[in-house]
Amino acid sequence: MEHFEPVIVAFCCHYCAYTAADMAGSQRLVYPANVKIIRVPCSGKVDSLHIAKAFEKGADGVYVAGCLDGDCHFKNGNDKAARKVAHMRGYLEEIGIEPERLEMVKMSAGMGERFARVATEMTEKIRKLGPSPIKAAAA
Amino acid sequence: MITAERKPLDEILSYIKPFKRILLLGCNECVTVCAAGGRKEVGVLASGIQMSMLKNGASIEIREHTLERQCDPEYVEELVPIIDSADAVLSMACGCGVQQLATRFKDKPVFPAVNTKFMGGSDRHGVWTERCQGCGDCLLGVTGGICPIAKCAKQLMNGPCGGSVSGVCEIGDEVECAWHLIWERLKALGLTDQYLEIMPAKDWRAGGGSGPRKIVREDLAE
Amino acid sequence: MKTQSNLEKVLSGGHLAVTSECGPPRGASAQTVVDKAKYLEGVVDAVNITDNQTAVVRMSSLAGSVLVKQQGMNPLLQMVTRDRNRLAMQADILGAYALGIDTMLCLSGDHTKFGDHAMAANVHDIDSIQLIQMVKGMRDEGKFQGGAEIKGVVPKMYIGAAANPFADPFELRVMRLAKKIAAGADFIQTQCIFNIEKFEKWMEGVRKMGLHEKCYILAGITPMKSVGAAKYMKNRVPGMDVPQELVDRMSGVAKEDQPAEGIKICLETMERLKEVEGVAGFHIMAIDWEEKVEEIVKQAGLYPRPQV
Numbered sequence: 001m002e003h004f005e006p007v008i009v010a011f012c013c014h015y016c017a018y019t020a021a022d023m024a025g026s027q028r029l030v031y032p033a034n035v036k037i038i039r040v041p042c043s044g045k046v047d048s049l050h051i052a053k054a055f056e057k058g059a060d061g062v063y064v065a066g067c068l069d070g071d072c073h074f075k076n077g078n079d080k081a082a083r084k085v086a087h088m089r090g091y092l093e094e095i096g097i098e099p100e101r102l103e104m105v106k107m108s109a110g111m112g113e114r115f116a117r118v119a120t121e122m123t124e125k126i127r128k129l130g131p132s133p134i135k136a137a138a139a
Numbered sequence: 140m141i142t143a144e145r146k147p148l149d150e151i152l153s154y155i156k157p158f159k160r161i162l163l164l165g166c167n168e169c170v171t172v173c174a175a176g177g178r179k180e181v182g183v184l185a186s187g188i189q190m191s192m193l194k195n196g197a198s199i200e201i202r203e204h205t206l207e208r209q210c211d212p213e214y215v216e217e218l219v220p221i222i223d224s225a226d227a228v229l230s231m232a233c234g235c236g237v238q239q240l241a242t243r244f245k246d247k248p249v250f251p252a253v254n255t256k257f258m259g260g261s262d263r264h265g266v267w268t269e270r271c272q273g274c275g276d277c278l279l280g281v282t283g284g285i286c287p288i289a290k291c292a293k294q295l296m297n298g299p300c301g302g303s304v305s306g307v308c309e310i311g312d313e314v315e316c317a318w319h320l321i322w323e324r325l326k327a328l329g330l331t332d333q334y335l336e337i338m339p340a341k342d343w344r345a346g347g348g349s350g351p352r353k354i355v356r357e358d359l360a361e
Numbered sequence: 362m363k364t365q366s367n368l369e370k371v372l373s374g375g376h377l378a379v380t381s382e383c384g385p386p387r388g389a390s391a392q393t394v395v396d397k398a399k400y401l402e403g404v405v406d407a408v409n410i411t412d413n414q415t416a417v418v419r420m421s422s423l424a425g426s427v428l429v430k431q432q433g434m435n436p437l438l439q440m441v442t443r444d445r446n447r448l449a450m451q452a453d454i455l456g457a458y459a460l461g462i463d464t465m466l467c468l469s470g471d472h473t474k475f476g477d478h479a480m481a482a483n484v485h486d487i488d489s490i491q492l493i494q495m496v497k498g499m500r501d502e503g504k505f506q507g508g509a510e511i512k513g514v515v516p517k518m519y520i521g522a523a524a525n526p527f528a529d530p531f532e533l534r535v536m537r538l539a540k541k542i543a544a545g546a547d548f549i550q551t552q553c554i555f556n557i558e559k560f561e562k563w564m565e566g567v568r569k570m571g572l573h574e575k576c577y578i579l580a581g582i583t584p585m586k587s588v589g590a591a592k593y594m595k596n597r598v599p600g601m602d603v604p605q606e607l608v609d610r611m612s613g614v615a616k617e618d619q620p621a622e623g624i625k626i627c628l629e630t631m632e633r634l635k636e637v638e639g640v641a642g643f644h645i646m647a648i649d650w651e652e653k654v655e656e657i658v659k660q661a662g663l664y665p666r667p668q669v
Contacts, residue, residue, distance in 0.1 A: 294485045300528075301527075335543075338491075340495070
């Protein structure tokens, strides 16, 4: 696996992380192209099924990006998302996929710099972990 | 409702190991409400099984399907056109549903993907607690609407025992003392005298003590 | 007299009764039972033989009772509803009586969660109050719980029950005692008393309902061996009420003097309880400290035991 380029799926809340991504763009901050952004109306909208399917369809890493604590536009969608992520990490472990491949992160709409850093860190972490065990077996 | 929880993935995988084509079957009733075996959980499990297989360089054909109700023959009949497309059925319904399938499709292996837990209700989102043990002779009319059979760890009919402290059962912090609750209810209802009546030993025949139970409604049964 | 029980004779004779307990071993040694029981010989009116106490498997209380009986002492057979259904319990009651056991204590039993077989089913076919009813029905009506008549000899058991004045809700504790007495309890052994004020308050309620005249109440007493034991009972045993002053008093003396202090507290408690109207005797639970019972009984002025 010499030229492994991880596929990262980022579920981004419309009210924070997605806007932060825009901000990063307008500030000309560089972040890896590995991160595929999926806009969601709220991080709480992300379902276990979405996370499972992302991995099944070939993601090497997934993260859910929601608002800062207490700042959810829908009151507590970010907390719900965090619980779902914690639950799904357990499920990934059962399946035999490293739970670190799934993360919950929180940021505000103005944190373009944080968005870029998270995207970079996640990509680098997954790069070190290597391809998801599912892809590795298929290769 | 009847509550359930998904079995560990390893156990599920051990059941379906010999098969190539699986019908993964959810149920739209109780197990959907308790988020154990509805359409969504079917999807998540199918994905998990698929990933486990892929990880080992294997593959499996999973057909996802969710019935309106797995414990009724009418709905199970829906499976007739598709049942032969699967080598085995993995059911996410409660034990009643699993058995309905096993009875209807005599030569088809059927496996449970959930552990059926208890008859209960929801305390709050994501939390379910036991409320009824189906004793067949409901006592709730004399216990203030709180069941000592289902909710007392010793199913005392004349409680509370000496282990009740500050409303909590001796078995642990999470469990409320059923008899403490009953007493508070009887007080609120002005029925404290009722407490002094000794509840006689129970006839467990109604509760399954005389074998599997059956209800026949003459006016309905064909 | 309802029975041939020595305890009944002592109590109805107006004497302050003394009972103590002997937990059977976690093995099959008869000698262990005999050795433990010997500490209590001539010192108490009846020896409780516990039934899988704290849900830990031990030699059966019936076998332990027989071994104690063989030593010429008076066993008090404890029976919990946790481990057996009503068939098994009635069979054991017949067997026990056939082997000369005439006194028993009816309990629900600690939950299996606390024991060495947490995975076992909790039977609870009937509860402790229904067990009292059942034993009384066997004795007074000569009938099994299911309604059939007992053939030949009817087991005439002197019936005991437990009461915990320190559990919650407190206001229910006297009423629950009333239910046990209405069910047929002849005597009561209480939970260990450390909080005397609370016990006195409970007894006030007992007297108000006239329950002390319908049944004999033996006050539960436990000598504390150490400050560690005091803390353990205070914090870890559900339904046990050990006031902080007692823990402080125990920790106020040197480690080697703590056993003596524990005995002293126990004797002071007994002196105070003797003054409480309705206390008909003492049940001394000297857990793993049976050898001290004789000293306690003697120093409390309860020796020699009446020959009735």
